[in-house]
Every structure is written in structure tokens, then in C-alpha cells.
Amino acid sequence: MNQFALLHEADSKYCFAIKNDEIIIRLRASKEDKIDVYLVYGPKYEFHNNRYKAKMKIQYEDSLYKYYEKKLKLKDLRLAYIFEIYENGKKYFFCEDGLVINYDFENAFYNFYQMPYINENDRVKVVDWMQGAVFYQIFVDRFNIGRSSKDKSYIDMKWGDKPTPKNFAGGDLRGIIEKLDYLKELGITAIYLTPIFLSISNHKYDISDYKKIDPMFGDKDDLKELVQKAHKKNIRIVLDAVFNHCSMNIAQFQDVIKNGTKSKYYNWFIIDGEYPEPEKGNYECFASCNYMPKFNTSNEEVQDFLLDIAVYWIKECDIDGWRLDVSDEVSHDFWRRFRKAVKGVKSDCVIIGENWHDAYTYLMGDQYDSIMNYAFTKACLDYFAKDRLDAKGMAAKLNQILMRNNSLINSMMLNLVDSHDTLRFFTELGCNKKKQLCALMLATVFPGALCVYYGTEICMEGGYDPDSRRCFNWNQDEWDTEFLKEFKKILKMKKDDVIRYGTITASEKNGLLVVVREYKCEKIVLEMNMTKKAVNGIEPFKYRVIRKGEYNEKKIGCNVAS
Template sequence: MNQFAILHMSDSKYCYAVNKDEIVIRLRTSKEDELDVFLLYGPKYEFQSKRYKAKMKVKYEDKLYRYYEKRIKLSDLRLAYIFEIYENGERFYFCEDGIVVDYDFENAFYNFYQMPYINENDRIKVVEWMQGAVFYQIFVDRFNMGNLKKDKSYIDMKWGDKPTPKNFAGGDIRGIIDKLDYLENLGITAIYLTPIFLSISNHKYDIIDYKKIDPMFGDIEDLKELVHKAHEKNIHIVLDAVFNHCSMNLYQFQDVIEKGKKSKYYDWFIIDGDFPEPEKGNYECFASCNYMPKLNTANLQVQEFLLDIAVYWIRECDIDGWRLDVSDEVSHDFWRQFRKAVKKEKENCVIIGENWHDAYAYLMGDQYDSIMNYAFTKACLDYLAKDKLDAKGMANKLNEILMRNNSLINSMMLNLIDSHDTFRFFTEVKCNKKKQLCALALSVFFPGAVCVYYGTEICMEGGYDPDSRRCFDWNEENWDKEFLEKFKALLKLKKFEEIRFGTVKIYEKNCLLIVERIYKNNKIRLEINMENKVINGIEPFNYRVLRKGDYNEEKSSCYNAS
């Protein structure tokens, strides 16, 4: 037995409450070890004399490990437990002291694992509408122009021309309102907008005034109308919060440029010297962009300033969530306060961090609900575009990603294959529409919400920023209608209870990548063939969906991409 591989942590993603009286317990072991694992558990103060035994099953496997799991319902919310492990008929125990041959149950209170108590205010609360949500990300300037009477003097490109970093095309909030019927018909249930507040750029990630919508896009009444009409269609609206940095034209930063250390806002920023000097770059900023100074979120006044903004837009316009830009560079302390303020104002308002890496430290119930799941994006690229993973390697990778967090967080993850910050996935797969559909199918089946970047449904191409931010082509004569129908059919699958709420099993069989979702004795299965040959009736670079009740293969209904 590889004892170095065995891992368990109490009160973590390896032991967490899913309800007020139910918990999930996981144990990690080496994939090379063939073990039988049992959970020995009982009330914390009666563990010596009152114990139960339950067999744990392997629920996930990645490249190196197996993950055993057991869900148990408690009558006493104070739980003690250890693991009983059999290898080749020999019994071992696993507790806080590690692997032992004999276990002293009389003195178990020294070294058993425990869930001391399930406190209601510590439990992770799921934003229910996120489970099975279908997001549509819109780069506002490039989606659609609806207000034809506005001042267009800022527009410096023809709609459809390839953009440069500083071009303006004229898209606005009114343009989104005008296309709500279109989005509803696609199957969209949530819209994520890139920033809409006052800024000199087309992307608006350098904000001058956080309480003013940029006139290029409209005004507060336009946003209110968008939210109201979207809600009538059961579509949620999520805005982009740029709280790591601001524009150098923000009033407070300009005051510091003028007054230096004498400015009451000097400590709002992180400056090396008496004055910020943009040409020298003697202050912290986003990346190396001196025009976007970093806000000091350890400063109490900065915290109050930003928290007021977060609550303001919920209160004024009834928005449904915030996507947090560059969120991993902002202090944990601030995000904890942010969560309390946002959830107090609107409990089902979702908080989605832009963390490109493992974000477990932020996803323990006290900060974000979710992140943009770029680990999933990278896996899709490696499997479908780069040929770096085969079906087995992809199954391992997807399971490893799932094991970064608990199942409640996984059910709210924002799974995407591209965004305004990446190459278009369609370009990455060399415009292979079958591979594009396979990627979409996988993002639909993977636990959490699916996020579609605007134009995916019409096979928009694009390289790196700014090429990934092209204008939407509204000339339907240029659309592949057959692809569009398959796109909509896949998004409809996200409504199935098996996919919204079901357990997940991901594995490889006969060179196929298989993702199964099971709920209330019903199963739906995705099979993807990325081999250059027909496998089990599935054409190369294609997928098949099987749905069945009571696991009856003969009654399966079949959907094929070809």
C-alpha cells in the first residue's frame, strides 16, 4: 500500500456538509492499490461504543489517484470517524495518526477524524439557478447596436471589420435588449456582460466612474430595462466587477497625482515614492499597464468604496451576480467582506471569480461561489485541439479538476471553452465543426453551468485579443443553420435533471471518452470519439448522447452529431 498517496482532511473538500444533516466523506488512495475501504463512523461522544460501518465506493479516478466517497445522513450533527482498509485480506486503519495495524477505540477521541458540528452559517449554500445554467458572454461593443440615435462620433470601424485594440464598433445595452428573443430561443438562461461602466477603452476594464454606465453603452435606465425584460424570460444578468484596479483617470488617483502623499487617497494605491509617476511606473498596477493602477484592497476606505458599488447595482437594477476580474490578486479579507455584503443584499446573487488556476482557497464557502473554469478550457484544448490527451488522459484530467473542489462548488462552476481573453475555440480546432460540437457537448455534460462566448453558435473565428473580439455577424445568410440547430439541441440537454443535479462518472472505454450523469435512477451518457476511425457506430471526431430510464440500454434514445 502506498501510504504516501493516502489523504484525508476533515472539514474540507474531503469532508463537507451537503445538507443540514448530511455529509460527504472522501478518501484518496494510490491508483495502483487494489483496496476495500470502509467508513467507521458514529456520534462524536459515543464513538467508543456506538459505531456504524459503510463500504466506500470509488467515484473518481485521475492519473495518480482513486477517490473513494460515501454520503451519510446524521442524527447527531457531531460526527467522529476513521477508515478501515483491506489489502489482500489484511486489515488496516487510517486515522489522524496515519495508517495503523491496530486501533485503540477506547482512546479514539485523541486521533479520530471529526466533523465537530454542522453549523448552519458555515454550510456552503448553492445558488440554485446556477445548476444547469446556460451563460452567454457578451463583449458589449461588438454584439449589437440598438440605439441608432446616440452620438456615434466615437465609432471608428465598420461593423464586421477586424478590430484593433482601440477600435469602437458601437454595440450597446439597447442592442442586447433587442436580441433577448434571439437569446431565449438559443436556450440561454444567463447573460454575462463585460464591463459597462465609464471608461475610455472599448473593453472598459479601466473604469473611471463605477456608478455611471458608459454613454457609449447607454444609461442606468437601459440596464434596468435589460434586467427587467431578461427576468421576464427567466434570464439572469451578471456584471463584471473590476475591483483589482481602476483607470488612472479615476478621481481618487488623479487627486494623488496632484497632491502626492498629502492626498487623502494616497493609501488607496500602492506607491513607491511621494507621488505616482506613470512614466516611471512606481506604483502597483494591472500587469504592466501603468494606466490601470492597482487598488489597495487592504485599505478600509477602499473596501467601503468597492462594497458600496457592489451593493448599489444590485439594489438599483436587481442584477443577479458579479464576475470578479483578476480576482486572485485581491485580498481574501476583502472577498470575505464582499460576500457578506452581496449575499445580505440578495442571497441568490452569484459570485464568480476570474481565477485561471486551482482556486480552492477561495471556494470554501466564505468568498466565491464559482470561478471561470479555465482548467476545463485547457483540458478541452489539449483533448480536442492539440492532441495532447487521449480519451483516457482526458478522463483522468477531468476527474482531477473535479477533485479540486467539493460537489456543491462543482455544481456552480462556470465551464467555458473560450472567452474574450482567449483564442476562439473554433479557430483552435481549425474550424472543425464536429470538434466544436464535441467541446460544447462536453461543457454541457460537465457539472456546473456552461458559458458560451457570443458568436459560438454561428462559428465565429478569432485569434488572440483583439481578434477574439470581432463583431457579431447578424446576416443570417452567412450562418450554418444545421450547426445552429445542433447547437440549440445540445443546450436543451442542460435542462435535464440528470445533468443539472445528477452524480457524475467520467471514464474511458474502447478509446471513447464517456461522461455519465445519474439522477433518481435515470441516466444520460455522452460518448465522444476523437479517434480517426469509427468506434461503436460513432464517426471520427463525433459524439453520441444516450438517455435511458432504469439503465435499460434497449430503450435508449440516441442523438448523433453527424
């Protein structure tokens, strides 16, 4: 047995409460080891003479490890436990001292694992509407022009032309309001908007006034109307919070440029010298963009300023969440305060971080609810577009991603295959519509919320930014109606309880990627073929979805696009 592969951590993603009286316990072991694992558990103060034993099941398997899991219903919320492992008929114990041959139960209080107590305010709270949500990300300037009476002097490109980094096409909030029926009919349940506040750019990630809607997009009344009308259609609205940095034109930074260390805002930023000097770049900024100075989010005055903004738009317009730009470069302390402030105003307001990497330290119930799941995006690129993963490798990768967090967080992850910051996935696939539908189906069946980038439903193409931010083509004569029909059918599946709440296993069988979701007496099985030959009746680049119930089995989905 490879004891170096054994891993368990109490009060972590390896031991977490899913309800006030229910927990999940996991143990990691080597994929190569042939072992049986049992959980030995009991009330913390009675463990020495009052114990139970339950076999653990392999729930996940990646390229290196197997993950054993057991769910327990507790009467006493103070739990003690160890692991009993059998290999070739020999018994071992695994506890805080590591792997041992004998275990001293009489003195177990020195080295058992424990859940000391399930405190209500320490549990991860699920935003229920995120489980099974279907997001539609809109780059506002390029979606639809709705307000014909506005000042259009800033528009410098014809709708549909390929954009440059600085082009303006004229899309606005009114344009989104006009298309709410279209989005509802697609199956969308939430809209994520790129920034809408005052800025000189088309992307609005350099904000100069956080309490003013940019006139290019409309005003506060337009946002209120958008939210109200969206809510009537059961569609949520999530805004983009750019709290890592701002525009150099913001009043506070301009005051520092003028007054240097004498400015009361000097410590709002991180400056090397008496004055910020843009030509020298002697201050922290986003990436290497000197026109976007970085906030000092460890400064409590800055925190108060940003928290006021976050709460303001919830109270004023009843928005349903914040997507947090460059969130991993902002202090943990700020995000803890942010969560309390936002949830204190609206408990089901979702908090989604833009973390491209493992964000476990942010996803423990005290900061974000979720992140944009770019690890899933990369896995899809490698499997569907780049041929770097086969079905076995993809199953292992999906399980590895799932093991980054506990299952409650996984149920709220924002799963996407592309965004305004990536190449269009359809372009990455060489415009292969079969593969596009397969990727969409996998993202739908995977735990969490699905996020589709505007135009995916009409097979919009696009290279790297700014080409990924083209104008939406509203000429329906140029749409592939068969693809759109299949697109809607796939999105509809996200409403199913077995996909919203079910457990997941991902594996490979005969070259197929097999993903199974189970909930109560229902099971949905997705079989996907990315090989170049037919397997078990599934043609190349197609999938089959089967629903298995207590009394029936029925094929409910099949990729038929040519």
C-alpha cells in the same frame, strides 16, 4: 500499499456538508493499490462503543489517485470516523495518526477524524439557478448596435471589420435588449456582460466612474430595462466587477497624482514614493499597464468604496451576479466582506471569480460561489484541439479538476471553452464543426453552468485578443443552420435534472471518453470518439448520448454535423 498517497482532511473538500444533516466523506489513495476501503463512523461522544461500518465506492480516478466516497445521513450532527482498509486480506486503519495496524477505540477521541458540528452558516450554499444555467458572454461593443440616436462619433470601424486593440464598433445595451428573444430561443438562461461602466477603452476594464454607465453603451435606464425584460424571459444578468484596479483617470488617483502623500487617497493605492509617476511606473498596477493602477484592497476605506458599488447596482437595477475580474489578486478579507454585503441584499446573487488556477481557498463557502473554469478550458484544448490527451488522459484530467473542490461548488462552476481573453475555440480546432459540437456537448454534460462566448452558435472565428473580439455577424444567410440546430439541441439538455443535480463519473472505454451522470432513477451516458476510426458505431469526432431510466433506454442525442 502506498501510504504516502493516502490523504484525508476533515472539514474540507474531503469532508463537507451538503445539507444540514448530510455529509460526503472522501479518501484519496494510490491508483495502483488494490484495496477495499470502509468508513467506520459514529456519534462523536459514543464512538468508542457505538460505531457503524460502510463500504466506500471509487467515485473518481485521475492519473495518480483513486478517490473513495461515501455519503452519510446523520442524526447526530457531531460525527467521528476513521477508515478501515484491506489489502491482500490484511486489515489497516487510517486516522489522524496516519496508517496503523491496530487502532485503540477506547481512546479514539485522541486521533479520530471528526466533523465537530454542522453549523448552518458554515455550509456552502448553492445558488440553485446556477445548476444547469446556460450563460452567454457578450463583449458589449461588438454584439449589436441598438441605439441609432446616440452620438456615434467615437465609432471608428465598420461593423464586421477585423478589430484592433483600440477600435470602437458601436455595440450597446439597447442592442442586447433587441436580441433577447434571439437569446431566449437559443436556450440562454443568463447573460454575462463585460464591463459597462465609464471608461475610455472599448473593453472598459479601466474604469473611471463605477456608478455611471458608459454613454457608448447607454445609461442606467437602459440597464434597468435590460434586466427587467431579461427577467421576464427567465434570463439572469451578471455584470463584470473590476475591483482589482481602475483607470488612472479615476478621481481618487488623480487626486494622489496632484497631492501625493498629502492626498486622503494616497493609501488607496500601492505607491513607492511620495507621488505616483506613470512614466516610472512606481506603483502597483494591473499587469504592466501603468494606466490601470491597482487598488489597495487591504485598506478598509477602499473596501467600503467597492462594496458600496457592488450593492448599489443590485439595489438600483436588480442584477443577478458579479463576475470578479483578476479576483485572485484581491485580498481574501475583501472578498469575505463582499460576500456578506452582496448576499445580504440578494441571497441568490452569484459571485464568480476570474481565477485561472486552482481556487480552492476562495471556494470554501465564505468568498466566491464559483470561478470561470479555465482548467476545464485547457483540458478541452488538449483533448479536442491539440491531441495532447487521449480519452484515458482526458477522463483523468476531468476527475482531477472535479477533485479540486467539493461537489456543491462543482455544481456552480462556470464551464467554458473560450472567452474574450482567449483565442476562439473554433479557430483552435481548425474550424472543425464536429469537434466544436463535441466540446459543447461535454461542457453541457459536465457539472455546473455552461458559458458560451457570443457567436459560438454561428461558428465565429478569431485569433488572440483583439481578434477574438470581432463583431457578431447578423447576416443569417451566412449562418450554418444545421450547426445552429444542433447547438440549440445540445443547450436544451442543460435543463435536465440528471445533468443539473446528478453525480458524475468520467472514464475511458475502448478509446471512447465516457461521462455518466446519475440522479435518482435516471442516468445519462455520453460516449465520445476523438479517434480517427469508428468505435462501437460512433464515427470519428462524433458522440452518442443515451438516457437510461428505470424502465427504458433511449438514444437522445447524436452529432450529425458534417
